[in-house]
Amino acid sequence: MTDPASYWPPFGLTLTTPRLVLRPIRDEDIPAAVDAAASGIHEPGRNPFSTPWTEAPPQELGTNMAQWYWRCRSGMTPNDWTLLLGIWHEDDFIGCQDIAAKDFAMLKTVTTGSWLRRSVQGSGLGKEMRAAVALYAFDHLGAEVAESEAAAWNQRSLGVSRSLGYEPNGITRANWAGKTQDVQKVRLTPAAFHRPAWQLQVQGHEALAKYLGLPV
Ligand SMILES: CC(C)(COP(=O)(O)OP(=O)(O)OC[C@H]1O[C@@H](n2cnc3c(N)ncnc32)[C@H](O)[C@@H]1OP(=O)(O)O)[C@@H](O)C(=O)NCCC(=O)NCCS
Numbered sequence: 132m133t134d135p136a137s138y139w140p141p142f143g144l145t146l147t148t149p150r151l152v153l154r155p156i157r158d159e160d161i162p163a164a165v166d167a168a169a170s171g172i173h174e175p176g177r178n179p180f181s182t183p184w185t186e187a188p189p190q191e192l193g194t195n196m197a198q199w200y201w202r203c204r205s206g207m208t209p210n211d212w213t214l215l216l217g218i219w220h221e222d223d224f225i226g227c228q229d230i231a232a233k234d235f236a237m238l239k240t241v242t243t244g245s246w247l248r249r250s251v252q253g254s255g256l257g258k259e260m261r262a263a264v265a266l267y268a269f270d271h272l273g274a275e276v277a278e279s280e281a282a283a284w285n286q287r288s289l290g291v292s293r294s295l296g297y298e299p300n301g302i303t304r305a306n307w308a309g310k311t312q313d314v315q316k317v318r319l320t321p322a323a324f325h326r327p328a329w330q331l332q333v334q335g336h337e338a339l340a341k342y343l344g345l346p347v
Contacts, residue, residue, distance in 0.1 A: 135157065136335065136338070139204070140335070140338040140339045140341070140342040141155045141204070141207070141214060141339055141342070142154075142155055142157060143334070143335030143338050143339065144214070144216075144333075144334070144335040144336065144339050145332075145333075145334040145335055146216070146263045146264070146267055146331060146332070146333055147331070147332040147333075147334075148259050148260070148262070148263045148327075148329060148331060148332075149259070149329050150220060150256065150259060151218055151219065151220055151256065151259055151260055151263065152218075152219040153216040153217070153218055153219075153228055153260060153263055153264070154216060154217060154219075155214055155215060155216060155217070156200055156215050156216070156217040156227070160217050160224065161193070161196065161197050161200060162193075163217075163223075163224035164196060164200075164217060164224060164227065165192060165193040165196055165197075166224075167224050167225060167226060167248045168185060168192060168196060168246070168248070169189060169192055169193075170248050170249070170250065171248065171249045171250075172185050172226075172246050172247070172248060172249060173185065173249070178307070178308070179281065179282055179285050179288065180244075180246075180307075181305065181307050181308075181312075181314075182307075182308065183307070183308040184196070184199070199215075200215055203215055209235070209236070209342075209343050209344035209345075210233065210234055210235075210236075211232075211233050211234075212231060212232060212235070212343060213229055213230075213231035214229060214230050214231070215227060215229045216228045216229060216230065216260075216264070218247070218256070218260050220251065220256060225247055225248050225251045225256070226245065226246050226247035226248055226251070226256075226260070227245060227246055228243065228244075228245040228260040228261065228263070228264055229243060229244050229245065230242075230243050230264045230267070230268060231243075231244075232274075235272070235274075235343070235345075236344065236345070238276075239273060239274050239275040239276065240274065240275065240276040240277070240278060241264075241268045241272070241274045241276075241277050241278070242277075242278045242279060243261060243264055243265075243277060243278075243279050244279070245257060245260060245261060245288075247260075252287065253287070257287070257288075257291045258291045258294055258295065259327070261279075261291050261292075261295060262295055262326075262327045262331075263331055264277075265277050265295060265319060265324060266326070266327075266331040267331060267333060267336075269321045269324065270331070271333055271336050271340075272340070272343075272345060273345065273346070275320065275321070276318060276319070276320055277297075277318070277319040277320075278300065278316065278317070278318050278319075279292055279297065279316075279317050279318075279319075280303075280314050280315060280316045280317065281314070281315055281317075282307075282312055282313070282314060282315075283302060283312075283313040283314065283315045289315060289317070292317040292319075293317075294325065295319060295324065295325050296319055296323040296324045296325040297317035297318060297319040297323070298317065298318055298319070298323060299315065299316070299317060299318075300316040300317050300318035301316050302314065302315055302316070303316060
């Protein structure tokens with residue numbers, strides 16, 4: 132059978148770190164993604180996301196996740212794209228690291244977001260997957276800035292950012308699902324990046340870069 136990566140280049144991308152494999156979530160991966168999310172991502176009532184997607188009733192969670200994955204894929208253009216990378220650790224699906232950009236050719240800026248199932252949090256995997264996408268963005272896509280944000284109370288997410296060299300980029304007040312939330316923005320440049328000691332392995336970049344209209 133024809134590999135879907137031959138007509139949908141993002142599916143061909145694979146990033147490999149010492150402990151993790153990151154690659155775009157395919158339809159056959161969605162059940163594992165839903166199981167990982169349903170197993171719990173955060174303390175009940177402590178939603179760390181701007182959209183409270185984890186608080187959907189169990190029977191709606193999978194539908195919403197699948198629709199989100201399909202929406203991101205179907206809306207992808209060189210001027211506005213989101214790569215939803217699944218995270219595998221020892222062959223288990225454990226979370227998601229996304230990387231997105233608008234007007235990338237002009238702004239050379241990516242934004243990121245991520246989650247891990249609770250059972251694997253706190254052992255450095257979140258830092259490893261964010262480092263992977265920062266390396267990919269700076270060294271392969273040619274990004275000059277990587278931005279992120281987290282609720283001001285989310286010390287784990289902000290801890291990942293701090294530890295990779297992100298600098299505070301202002302606090303904004305936002306409406307997160309009807310709740311007032313102070314949101315800490317952070318910003319990383321190649322010069323400030325605390326590069327990991329390991330090398331990132333990248334497969335499938337060329338076809339994706341061509342698809343995104345970037346120099347190869
Ligand atoms: C955010 C998340 C992806 C981070 O992944 P993680 O594997 O738990 O974090 P790590 O173990 O990689 O921690 C990385 C760094 O943060 C630091 N850190 C972790 N918890 C911290 C805390 N409570 N306070 C301060 N720093 C903390 C660690 O010390 C580490 O830095 P170091 O390497 O310099 O010691 C994960 O916790 C998660 O999925 N949380 C729920 C969803 C979420 O909040 N997503 C982000 C929304 S913005």
